[in-house]
């Protein structure tokens with residue numbers, strides 16, 4: 080599922096295929112121009128700057144934008160969302176485009192990537208996105224979120240250790256995992272138990288569209304706190320995320 084890391088060939092931009100008809104079933108009509116513009120930026124700047132592999136351009140729609148767009152259906156209304164390891168913005172930027180009601184924080188340590196993310200946010204005029212340059216654990220104790228997302232970042236045991244401290248007591252980690260989901264859940268079980276998670280739930284999204292043959296469904300692993308009343312999140316400073324109602328408690332935007 081990786082779009083091609085930095086060490087992949089820095090080939091020129093590929094040709095972005097015409098968007099498939101199903102795009103209009105995943106994104107509302109008023110958001111389609113933003114998805115098209117983002118796709119163009121990924122296929123051009125994103126490839127030239129080594130943020131997405133050139134071999135991904137032909138499958139940008141199905142494998143990346145539609146794949147991430149399907150996750151939008153799993154977000155509660157007005158949720159605060161943190162996308163850990165956003166890379167070139169997948170799935171975080173896609174979620175922010177698909178769902179203007181949610182507030183998305185993109186957490187990404189690499190400067191080259193956060194620079195691109197901030198440029199895309201400015202170009203698209205997205206007002207519901209915050210870019211944080213740093214590793215997930217640097218945000219521990221400063222903010223919690225209704226939903227934490229991650230795609231192609233780490234195995235589930237490591238991912239849960241990085242992400243669960245960012246999950247609000249009633250929130251959830253939604254890890255996009257594909258066919259490895261069951262194996263990863265089994266391997267991570269001791270870590271998930273130790274963290275205090277509910278048993279992991281594997282969900283499939285996009286089934287209806289898949290039945291029409293239009294898309295591949297996506298598979299996510301959902302992790303929540305087993306006992307939200309007793310969640311003890313490591314806090315720095317004075318703010319208690321649990322007392323702040325829904326959503327993130329702190330926003331950082333660091334210009335590179």
Ligand SMILES: C[S@@+](CC[C@H](N)C(=O)[O-])C[C@H]1O[C@@H](n2cnc3c(N)ncnc32)[C@H](O)[C@@H]1O
Pocket residue numbers: 080081082084163164165166167168169170186187188189192213214215216229230231232241
């Ligand atoms: C393979 S890329 C996937 C990018 C994107 N999620 C996608 O699906 O296209 C993994 C990303 O995770 C980031 N990353 C690695 N460790 C991280 C950590 N501890 N906290 C936040 N991001 C991390 C990397 O910098 C990289 O951008």
